[in-house]
Amino acid sequence: MYTRNGESDIIMHEKIRSNFKFLRSLKARIFIIVFLVGIIPGIVLRYGILENYEDRAISLRTSDMQNQLNIIANHLITYNYLADTSSEVISAELEQLSNLYDGRVMVINSSLKVVKDTYGTSEGKTVITEAVIKCMKEAAGGSSYDNEYGYIEITTPIIETAAAEPAAGGGSPADKEKRQDVVKGVMLTSVSTDSINTTLDILSRRALLLEIMMLIAIFAIALVLSNVLMKPFERVAKAISEVKEGYKDEPISVPDYLETEHIVDAFNQLQNRMKVLDASRQEFVANVSHELKTPITSVKVLADSLLAQEDAPAELYKEFMVDIAEEIEREDKIINDLLSMVKMDRTVATMNISVVDINALTEIILRRLRPIARKRDIEVVFESRRTVTAEADEVKLTLVITNLVENAIKYNREQGWVKVVLDADHQFFTLDIMDSGIGIPQDALEHIYERFYRVDKSHSREIGGTGLGLAITRNAILMHRGSIKVSSVEGEGTTFTVKIPLNYVAT
Ligand code: ADP
Numbered sequence: 001m002y003t004r005n006g007e008s009d010i011i012m013h014e015k016i017r018s019n020f021k022f023l024r025s026l027k028a029r030i031f032i033i034v035f036l037v038g039i040i041p042g043i044v045l046r047y048g049i050l051e052n053y054e055d056r057a058i059s060l061r062t063s064d065m066q067n068q069l070n071i072i073a074n075h076l077i078t079y080n081y082l083a084d085t086s087s088e089v090i091s092a093e094l095e096q097l098s099n100l101y102d103g104r105v106m107v108i109n110s111s112l113k114v115v116k117d118t119y120g121t122s123e124g125k126t127v128i129t130e131a132v133i134k135c136m137k138e139a140a141g142g143s144s145y146d147n148e149y150g151y152i153e154i155t156t157p158i159i160e161t162a163a164a165e166p167a168a169g170g171g172s173p174a175d176k177e178k179r180q181d182v183v184k185g186v187m188l189t190s191v192s193t194d195s196i197n198t199t200l201d202i203l204s205r206r207a208l209l210l211e212i213m214m215l216i217a218i219f220a221i222a223l224v225l226s227n228v229l230m231k232p233f234e235r236v237a238k239a240i241s242e243v244k245e246g247y248k249d250e251p252i253s254v255p256d257y258l259e260t261e262h263i264v265d266a267f268n269q270l271q272n273r274m275k276v277l278d279a280s281r282q283e284f285v286a287n288v289s290h291e292l293k294t295p296i297t298s299v300k301v302l303a304d305s306l307l308a309q310e311d312a313p314a315e316l317y318k319e320f321m322v323d324i325a326e327e328i329e330r331e332d333k334i335i336n337d338l339l340s341m342v343k344m345d346r347t348v349a350t351m352n353i354s355v356v357d358i359n360a361l362t363e364i365i366l367r368r369l370r371p372i373a374r375k376r377d378i379e380v381v382f383e384s385r386r387t388v389t390a391e392a393d394e395v396k397l398t399l400v401i402t403n404l405v406e407n408a409i410k411y412n413r414e415q416g417w418v419k420v421v422l423d424a425d426h427q428f429f430t431l432d433i434m435d436s437g438i439g440i441p442q443d444a445l446e447h448i449y450e451r452f453y454r455v456d457k458s459h460s461r462e463i464g465g466t467g468l469g470l471a472i473t474r475n476a477i478l479m480h481r482g483s484i485k486v487s488s489v490e491g492e493g494t495t496f497t498v499k500i501p502l503n504y505v506a507t
Pocket of ligand 1: 438
C-alpha cells in the first residue's frame with residue numbers, strides 16, 4: 001500500500017517535473033521575463049490613466065457647473081425670481097444651461113416648493129431630499145456622482161446678502177461692512193455624464209487596440225530576444241559536443257559573452273589536460289608493449305636458432321636454456337613491476353597503515369640486499385641518528401627503501417659504498433640513500449621518475465632494470481604525503497632524500 005502510494009507520488013512528481021521542464025530552460029525564462037516587463041506599461045496605461053481620466057472629467061464638469069450655477073443663483077436674487085418666475089432672461093439662462101449640459105435644473109424656494117423645472121414636470125411640487133435640506137441649512141452647495149445611472153447631482157444655495165442691522169451707538173465701520181446671508185432657496189441640478197462615458201469608451205477601445213498591438217510586438221520581441229541571447233550558449237554546447245568526436249587541434253572559442261568565454265576557457269583547460277593524459281596513456285601502452293615484447297623476441301630467437309640446428313650438442317641446449325630462463329625471469333620482473341605500479345595507481349583506499357619501526361625495517365631490507373652488494377664488493381652502511389616509528393604502509397615503504405638501495409647498488413662501481421642515514425624531527429623522518437656510483441647526468445634528473453625511463457638503456461637492461469622502479473617509488477612516497485629529492489654528480493655518486501610525515505594524514 002505504502003509502496004504504491006510512494007510510487008504514484010513519484011510518478012506524479014515526475015509528471016509535474018516534465019510538464020514544467022520548459023521552465024528550467026533559460027531561454028523560456030528570458031522570454032517570460034521580457035514578456036512580463038513588456039506588458040507592465042499596458043496595465044499602467046489602463047488602470048493608471050483611464051481610471052484617472054473618469055475621476056478628473058467628473059470633477060471638472062462638477063466645478064464648471066457649480067461656477068455657472070452660482071452666477072445664475074445671483075441672477076435669481078437680482079430678478080427676485082423666487083417670488084416671480086416671469087423673467088424671460090432667467091428662464092432663457094436656465095434653459096440654455098440645461099441644454100448645454102444635457103441636464104435638468106429645478107429652482108426650489110425656502111418652503112421646498114419647486115418654482116421652476118426646466119423639464120416642466122415638477123413645478124409646484126415639494127422636494128424633500130437630504131441634499132436639498134442640507135444645502136438650505138448650511139448655505140453651502142454640494143455634489144454627488146451616481147456612477148450607475150451616469151449623472152451628477154449638484155445643489156446650489158440661492159443666497160441673498162443683506163446688510164446687517166447697525167448696532168446701537170453707531171457701530172464701527174467694520175460692523176457696517178458686516179453682511180448677513182439668507183438662504184432664499186436651492187437650485188437642484190442633475191447633469192448627465194453620458195458624454196464623459198462616451199469619451200471614456202472610445203479611449204478604452206483605443207487603449208485595447210494599442211494593448212493588443214503592443215502584446216503582439218512584445219511577444220515577437222521576447223521571442224527574438226530569448227533566441228538571440230541564448231545563441232552563444234547553443235554555440236558553446238555545439239562546440240563541446242563536437243569534441244566528442246575527437247580532440248580539436250584548435251582550442252574552441254565563443255567570445256560573445258564573458259560567461260561563455262569562462263565556460264569555454266575551463267573546457268579548453270580540461271581538453272588540454274585530457275590530451276596530455278591521452279598522450280601519456282598512449283606512450284605508456286607503447287612502452288609496455290615494447291618492454292614485454294623484448295624478452296619474448298629474445299626467447300623466440302634463441303629457440304629458433306636451436307631448432308634450426310639439426311643435431312645441436314647438449315651443451316648448446318643448456319647454454320641457450322639458461323639464456324631463455326633469464327629472459328623469462330626478466331619478463332616476470334617487468335610484469336611484477338607493472339602490477340605493483342597499477343596497484344599504486346589506485347587511490348588512498350588501498351593504504352594499509354600501521355605503526356612501523358623504521359629502524360628495524362631498514363635493517364631487515366639492508367640485510368637482504370647485502371649479499372648482492374657483496375658480489376661486487378660494495379659496502380652497505382646504515383647510520384641511524386634516532387629511533388623512529390611512523391604511521392605508514394609497511395609494504396609500500398619496503399618497496400621504496402628496497403628500490404632506492406637496489407639502485408644505489410646496481411649503479412655503483414666495484415668496491416664502492418652505499419650509505420643509508422635515518423633521521424627525524426617532530427614532524428617528519430628522512431632517509432638519505434647515498435652511493436659512490438656512476439651518478440646521473442643533470443639533464444636526465446628531471447626524467448628519472450618517468451615510467452620506463454632509463455639513462456643508459458642497454459646498461460640498465462644488462463643489470464636487470466625495467467625503468468619502473470623510481471616511478472613506483474615516487475608514487476608510494478606521494479601516497480604517504482611525503483617527498484623525494486635527488487642530487488647527483490656524474491662519476492662521483494648520487495643521493496636520494498626521502499621525507500615522510502610521522503603521522504599519516506588521510507585525505
Ligand atoms: P631501473 O629499473 O632501470 O633501475 P628506475 O626507475 O629505478 O629504473 O631508475 C631509472 C633510471 O635512473 C635508471 O635506469 C638509472 O639510469 C637511473 N638511476 C636510478 N638510481 C640511480 C643511482 N642511484 N645512481 C645512478 N643512476 C640511477
